[in-house]
Amino acid sequence: MLQNVNATRMEMLQLRRRVALAMRGHRLLSEKRDEISRQLVLISKSLKMLRQQVEKELLETSRRFVIARSTMEPESVNAALEIPTKKFSLTIRFASIMNVKVPELTKQSEGDILCYGFSTTSGELDAALRALERAFDMLIELAGKEKQAQLLASELQSTRRRVNVLEHVVIPELQETIRYIYNKLGEAERDNISRLMIIADMIRGE
Numbered sequence: 001m002l003q004n005v006n007a008t009r010m011e012m013l014q015l016r017r018r019v020a021l022a023m024r025g026h027r028l029l030s031e032k033r034d035e036i037s038r039q040l041v042l043i044s045k046s047l048k049m050l051r052q053q054v055e056k057e058l059l060e061t062s063r064r065f066v067i068a069r070s071t072m073e074p075e076s077v078n079a080a081l082e083i084p085t086k087k088f089s090l091t092i093r094f095a096s097i098m099n100v101k102v103p104e105l106t107k108q109s110e111g112d113i114l115c116y117g118f119s120t121t122s123g124e125l126d127a128a129l130r131a132l133e134r135a136f137d138m139l140i141e142l143a144g145k146e147k148q149a150q151l152l153a154s155e156l157q158s159t160r161r162r163v164n165v166l167e168h169v170v171i172p173e174l175q176e177t178i179r180y181i182y183n184k185l186g187e188a189e190r191d192n193i194s195r196l197m198i199i200a201d202m203i204r205g206e
Contacts, residue, residue, distance in 0.1 A: 005177055007184035015181070019174045026166040033159045035098050036152050043149045050142045057135035064128030071122045080116035080125060087111055090140070097148070100155045105144040107137065 005011065069077055088109035094101045113129045 005181060007181045007188075009185065012178055012181045012185070015174055015178050019171060019178065022166055022171050022174065026163060026171065029159055029163045029166065032098050033156060033163055036100070036156045036159065039097055040149060040152050040156065043145055043152070047142070047145055047149065050138055050145065054135055054138045054142055057131050057138065061128050061131040061135055064124050064131055068122050068125035068128055071124060076121065077125070080121050083115060084113075085111045085115035086113045097152060098155070100151055102148040102151050103144055105140050107140055 072080075086109060088107055091106045091108065092103050093106070095104050096102075113133050114126055
């Protein structure tokens, strides 16, 4: 590869500009990598707490449903839950974290999750549905944050690869080529000086 390089001062200047540009890109990508890593740590901490809360609410929901079924007739339970009266929709918008588009989920809802009369139902069924509602809200938040973490982790991996290529391949190769040209130019300059000295000796000998 080095043998195909034009050993000229112009080429060396261009390579030095490319090195400066590559080093600037390396610095910016390193900063991006570090910031994405920091954001991932923060999201991971919130994910851990959210998962624990979701598990807690789902366990509470299951426990309440079991108690409700034990205190109600099966027909009453089925009738109470047959016609839901609460509707919801999700809105997805995208935010930018270090130029990575990540989704943010927002829930809009209407109606009440308690979709029955209270004469044939127990308070445990009310508590179970309220717990389910809380768990559902947290599940939406959990899904959004997990997607954010997935996208940021993918971008982090890509950024690390680019940093490594610049650091261990591109910049060293450019610097090696610059050294090669510098040495070639030095050799050429020494050869020119030698020739001039020979010519000068020849002129003086005449």
